[in-house]
Amino acid sequence: MQTIFEPGKDIPVIEEADLCVLGGSCTGVFAAVRAARLGAKVIIVEKQNCFGGVATSGLVNIWHSLYDTEFKQRIIGGLTAEVIERLEKRAAVQNTTNSPSSAFNLNTEELKIELDTLLTESKVKPLLHSFYVAPYLEEGRLEAVIIENKSGRGAIKAKVFIDATGDGDLCYQLGMDHYTAQGLQPPTTCAKIYLGEQLQSFDYRKALSKQGSEFGLREDWGWRTFVPGLPNTFMHAETHVFGANCAIATQLTDSEIEGRRQVRAFMDLMRKYGPQDTISLAALPSTIGIRETRHIKARYRLTENDILTGVRFPDAIANGSYPVDVHHQNSSGITFKYLDGTQAVIDHRSSGTKRGRWREESESNPTFYQLPYRALVPHEFDNVLLCGRMLDAEAGAFGAIRVMVNLNQVGEAAGVAAYLALDGALPVGDVSSELLRKNLAKGGSIII
Ligand SMILES: Cc1cc2nc3c(=O)[nH]c(=O)nc-3n(C[C@H](O)[C@H](O)[C@H](O)COP(=O)(O)OP(=O)(O)OC[C@H]3O[C@@H](n4cnc5c(N)ncnc54)[C@H](O)[C@@H]3O)c2cc1C
Structure with missing residues (x-):
C-alpha cells in the first residue's frame, strides 16, 4: 500500500x-x-x-x-x-x-x-x-x-x-x-415510518416474501414495534445487510447506503402492494444498527453453556434473562435458544417458525x-x-x-x-x- x-x-x-x-x-x-x-x-x-x-x-x-x-x-x-x-x-x-x-x-x-x-x-x-x-x-x-x-x-x-x-x-x-x-451478526438500518390506518393492518411480511425480490429485497426476517407517544408511527427493523463487517470503513459506508436503499425499497413495496394509504418516512438513524464487529480477548470468555445453564459466578456483576438470539449472517433468518431448553428457528418469513428443543427436558431450568x-x-x-x-x-x-x-x-x-x-x-x-x-x-x- x-x-x-x-x-x-x-x-x-x-x-x-x-x-x-x-x-x-x-x-x-x-x-x-x-x-x-x-x-x-x-x-x-x-x-x-x-x-x-x-x-x-x-x-x-x-x-x-x-x-x-x-x-x-x-x-x-x-x-x-x-x-x-x-x-x-x-x-x-x-x-x-x-x-x-x-x-x-x-x-x-x-x-x-x-x-x-x-x-x-x-x-x-x-x-x-x-x-x-x-x-x-x-x-x-x-x-x-x-x-x-x-x-x-x-x-x-x-x-x-x-x-x-x-x-x-x-x-x-x-x-x-x-x-x-x-x-458476524449482520447490521440493520432501522426506520421510523408513519403508516395510515389501512396500511397498519396490511400483511407486509407476506408481500415481502412474495414480491420483495422485485424491489431487490431478499427473503428475510424482521420486526416492527410502536413508539410511545407517536400514534401511527412504527419502528421497523425489517432487513439486513448481509456479509458486512462494519468495523471496516468501506464496508460501513456501503452498508449505510445499502441499508437506506432497503428502507426505501420496503416502503415502495408497501406503496405498490398495500392499500392506498399514507406512508411517510419519519426518521432514519444517524448510524446503521451494528450488531457485531470485533471482540476483545479478556480474562474470561463467556460460553453459550454459561448462558443456557445459568452458571453462577462469584464475581457476577450482571444478570440477564434474554434468550440466545442469533441473526444468521449469510442466510436470512434467526435462531432463538431459550433457558427452558426450547428453541425457535426462523429461516425467513415465508418458511414460518420451526419450534423444537436444543436439549432434552429437565426437571428444573435456570431462570437467569x-x-x-x-x-x-x-x-x-x-x-x-x-x-x-x-x-x-x-x-x-x-x-x-x-x-x-x-x-x-x-x-x-x-x-x-x-x-x-x-x-x-x-x-x-x-x-x-x-x-x-x-x-x-x-x-x-x-x-x-
Ligand atoms: C438493528 C438492531 C436491533 C437491535 N434490537 C435490540 C433490541 O430490541 N433490544 C436490545 O436490548 N438490544 C437490541 N440490539 C442490540 C443492542 O442494541 C446492541 O448490542 C447494544 O446497543 C450494543 O451496545 P454498545 O454500547 O456495545 O454499542 P453501541 O450502542 O454501538 O455504542 C457504541 C457507542 O460508541 C460510539 N463510538 C464508537 N466509536 C467511537 C469512537 N471512535 N469515538 C467516539 N465514540 C465512538 C458510538 O457512536 C456509540 O454511541 C439490536 C441491535 C441492532 C443493531
Missing part, C-alpha cells in the same frame, strides 16, 4: 480526568455516571451528536425484561430501572408484555435528553461530535487518548480508561488480542444467567476496562448478552470498578470482586 508521511506535532492536553470513557451509548454513559456518583472526575467522548448509541442514533427502542424468565425474581435494577422511571414521568416508556423477549418500548428521542440530564447532574464532562482516534503511551502505559473534533486534535489524560466504543477501537489500537467471529467481572478485564494494560458488544463471548453467549439491559449493567460495573481501582491505586484486574459487588448493590444494582 502506498503511504504518505504525516509530520509529528504537539497536541494540546485539553482535559485531565480520573476516568475517560470512550463511546457514549447507555453502556458508556452508565459507566461514567456510576463512577462520577462515587466521586471520580469523569469525561465521556462520543462521536455522534447525542448519547445512547444504538438506542438513540440507531433508533432501536426496546429494552427487555428486568425479571427472570418466570417473572418471579427481579434481576436487573441500577440505572436501567432509574432511566425507565425517569422516562415514565414523560410518558416516554411503555411496559408491553411479560416476556423476556420484549418489555419496555422507549421514545428514544426523550432518552437522548434524559442521558444528557443524567450526565450533567452527575457532573460528568461530556464531549460530543468527538472521535477517539489514537492512544498515547508512556513507558508502555496508557497515559492519554487523542480525540479529534471541530477544534482539531486534543489529548485527554486520565488514570483509567473504559472502552465502550462497541467496536473496541481503543483496545484494538492498543494491539490487544482480538477476533472477528466467522458468522450471569456475567462475571473478569469478562471486562483485558489481558494487557492494567488501566483499561472493556464493556459493550466487544466482550469476549462465543457466538451463542454473545447472542444473549448483547441486548441493552445486559450491557447497561456491564457499563455500570465498569464504572464502579474503575472508581475502585482509582481509589485503591490498583490495576483494574486486582479490584476485589466482593467490594465491587457491594458498591454496585449500594448504588442500586441488583447483585445476586
Whole structure:
C-alpha cells in the first residue's frame, strides 16, 4: 500500500480526568455516571451528536425484561430501572408484555435528553461530535487518548480508561488480542415510518416474501414495534445487510447506503402492494444498527453453556434473562435458544417458525444467567476496562448478552470498578470482586 508521511506535532492536553470513557451509548454513559456518583472526575467522548448509541442514533427502542424468565425474581435494577422511571414521568416508556423477549418500548428521542440530564447532574464532562482516534503511551502505559473534533486534535489524560466504543477501537489500537467471529451478526438500518390506518393492518411480511425480490429485497426476517407517544408511527427493523463487517470503513459506508436503499425499497413495496394509504418516512438513524464487529480477548470468555445453564459466578456483576438470539449472517433468518431448553428457528418469513428443543427436558431450568467481572478485564494494560458488544463471548453467549439491559449493567460495573481501582491505586484486574459487588448493590444494582 502506498503511504504518505504525516509530520509529528504537539497536541494540546485539553482535559485531565480520573476516568475517560470512550463511546457514549447507555453502556458508556452508565459507566461514567456510576463512577462520577462515587466521586471520580469523569469525561465521556462520543462521536455522534447525542448519547445512547444504538438506542438513540440507531433508533432501536426496546429494552427487555428486568425479571427472570418466570417473572418471579427481579434481576436487573441500577440505572436501567432509574432511566425507565425517569422516562415514565414523560410518558416516554411503555411496559408491553411479560416476556423476556420484549418489555419496555422507549421514545428514544426523550432518552437522548434524559442521558444528557443524567450526565450533567452527575457532573460528568461530556464531549460530543468527538472521535477517539489514537492512544498515547508512556513507558508502555496508557497515559492519554487523542480525540479529534471541530477544534482539531486534543489529548485527554486520565488514570483509567473504559472502552465502550462497541467496536473496541481503543483496545484494538492498543494491539490487544482480538477476533472477528466467522458468522458476524449482520447490521440493520432501522426506520421510523408513519403508516395510515389501512396500511397498519396490511400483511407486509407476506408481500415481502412474495414480491420483495422485485424491489431487490431478499427473503428475510424482521420486526416492527410502536413508539410511545407517536400514534401511527412504527419502528421497523425489517432487513439486513448481509456479509458486512462494519468495523471496516468501506464496508460501513456501503452498508449505510445499502441499508437506506432497503428502507426505501420496503416502503415502495408497501406503496405498490398495500392499500392506498399514507406512508411517510419519519426518521432514519444517524448510524446503521451494528450488531457485531470485533471482540476483545479478556480474562474470561463467556460460553453459550454459561448462558443456557445459568452458571453462577462469584464475581457476577450482571444478570440477564434474554434468550440466545442469533441473526444468521449469510442466510436470512434467526435462531432463538431459550433457558427452558426450547428453541425457535426462523429461516425467513415465508418458511414460518420451526419450534423444537436444543436439549432434552429437565426437571428444573435456570431462570437467569450471569456475567462475571473478569469478562471486562483485558489481558494487557492494567488501566483499561472493556464493556459493550466487544466482550469476549462465543457466538451463542454473545447472542444473549448483547441486548441493552445486559450491557447497561456491564457499563455500570465498569464504572464502579474503575472508581475502585482509582481509589485503591490498583490495576483494574486486582479490584476485589466482593467490594465491587457491594458498591454496585449500594448504588442500586441488583447483585445476586
Ligand atoms: C438493528 C438492531 C436491533 C437491535 N434490537 C435490540 C433490541 O430490541 N433490544 C436490545 O436490548 N438490544 C437490541 N440490539 C442490540 C443492542 O442494541 C446492541 O448490542 C447494544 O446497543 C450494543 O451496545 P454498545 O454500547 O456495545 O454499542 P453501541 O450502542 O454501538 O455504542 C457504541 C457507542 O460508541 C460510539 N463510538 C464508537 N466509536 C467511537 C469512537 N471512535 N469515538 C467516539 N465514540 C465512538 C458510538 O457512536 C456509540 O454511541 C439490536 C441491535 C441492532 C443493531
